[in-house]
Amino acid sequence: xxxxxxxxxxxxxxxxxxxxxxxxxxxxxxxxxxxxxxxxxxxxxxxxxxxxxxxxxxxxxxxxxxxxxxxxxxxxxxxxxxxxxxxxxxxxxxxxxxxxxxxxxxxxxxxxxxxxxxxxxxxxxxxxxxxxxxxxxxxxxxxxxxxxxxxxxxxxxxxxxxxxxxxxxxxxxxxxxxxxxxxxxxxxxxxxxxxxxxxxxxxxxxxxxxxxxxxxxxxxxxxxxxxxxxxxxxxxxxxxxxx
Numbered sequence: 436x437x438x439x440x441x442x443x444x445x446x447x448x449x450x451x452x453x454x455x456x457x458x459x460x461x462x463x464x465x466x467x468x469x470x471x472x473x474x475x476x477x478x479x480x481x482x483x484x485x486x487x488x489x490x491x492x493x494x495x496x497x498x499x500x501x502x503x504x505x506x507x508x509x510x511x512x513x514x515x516x517x518x519x520x521x522x523x524x525x526x527x528x529x530x531x532x533x534x535x536x537x538x539x540x541x542x543x544x545x546x547x548x549x550x551x552x553x554x555x556x557x558x559x560x561x562x563x564x565x566x567x568x569x570x571x572x573x574x575x576x577x578x579x580x581x582x583x584x585x586x587x588x589x590x591x592x593x594x595x596x597x598x599x600x601x602x603x604x605x606x607x608x609x610x611x612x613x614x615x616x617x618x619x620x621x622x623x624x625x626x627x628x629x630x631x632x633x634x635x636x637x638x639x640x641x642x643x644x645x646x647x648x649x650x651x652x653x654x655x656x657x658x659x660x661x662x663x664x665x666x667x668x669x670x671x672x673x674x675x676x677x678x
Contacts, residue, residue, distance in 0.1 A: 456495025
């Protein structure tokens with residue numbers, strides 16, 4: 436670890452020892468000195484190498500674990516995770532959930548930008564099994580909407596799963612993770628619209644069917660445009676019903 440210590444980033448003035456731990460381990464991963472799946476040195480050696488005491492070291496490791504960068508295995512030590520985008524971007528969902536109603540429209544704008552391009556990417560070579568799974572979700576919603584009193588939460592959960600399939604089919608795990616991180620906030624807004632606006636669920640279902648048709652025909656432009664049209668209806672609702 437002596438070489439590692441000499442290659443640590445310069446300390447920011449006023450930075451706490453916990454910050455030093457986070458910044459140093461981050462830099463070691465960026466530089467390739469720690470790779471996905473690598474085990475960190477034992478606590479005593481690492482604290483000496485980083486020039487910090489053990490309590491700040493533990494706090495820094497805990498913070499990186501919450502971020503999805505490290506994983507502590509009971510009795511086995513601490514490891515660098517696979518650094519999967521879905522895990523690293525998951526905390527962003529918490530930040531999104533903390534936004535108050537006044538910021539909902541801005542979140543939906545970002546969601547639209549991401550999902551329209553995600554749909555275009557997915558349309559190019561979406562696999563048959565993903566198309567079948569998406570179709571099954573819409574079939575369940577059709578059955579739900581035929582009931583005298585549809586379960587709005589079930590309908591929306593199926594809607595979100597439908598959008599997730601498309602995001603995954605884009606072939607871009609970072610894009611899919613970002614879209615998924617926005618899911619919590621947008622689900623609450625969709626539920627509010629579903630309950631307060633008659634016919635909203637039926638309209639969304641028809642729009643989903645048109646998106647599915649574009650995906651099935653492997654038409655990126657049509658998929659992009661139909662996804663955009665679908666998400667604009669949600670944005671329009673939010674603009675008309677500001678908190």
